[in-house]
Amino acid sequence: MRRLGRSFFAGDPAAVARALLGTLLVVRDGPTKRVARVVETEAYGGADDPASHAFRGPTPRCAVMFGPPGVLYVYKSYGVHWCANVVTGPRGTASAVLVRAAELLAPEPGHLRGPGRVTRALGVTGADSGSDCSARDARVFFARDAVGLAGADVEATPRVGISRAVERPWRFVVCAHPALSRRTPAST
DNA sequence: CCAAAGATGTTCT
């Protein structure tokens, strides 16, 4: 199992979102470790993406998105749910990848269907926003193992839960995975 | 099983 370094996150958000599928999201919590395999992600841009928090420039909330890649951006959605992103692209440009769904491996198996459930099960909160996933002592980090996608297919679909730039295929899923937050409509 | 709507409070205009 090898941890992902900063260079992994330096590309454009769609490429990173695609590459994150099958990786492990790990949270160290003292002696215990929580691990989940990422099965659904979404890419968000900056000034070019009307659906992004960063579309209208930096604000106190989304300023992290303009910083260096590999840093967590955690925000509260609808006043209730924490949503975990990792910043992508070079410093100065805004972009990030949202982890929408994952398969929980430890401390016990489960399906984390939706971004709010991912953060709740792993214990990620706003306190983690701004922390560097690629740092040696990171509490939250990504890692690669031998299983990865296990040969599964990947599909790009429109993003979920947004009202602008709806048509961009910037949501990436592991096909037919039971932990997906939504079923993909059959296209015949 | 699927669709609709309420809860909830932070963020930005």
Add this chain to the structure above:
DNA sequence: GAACATCTTTGGT
């Protein structure tokens, strides 16, 4: 004051 990168419950089929 309106919008919101969501989740749960309720009610209908």
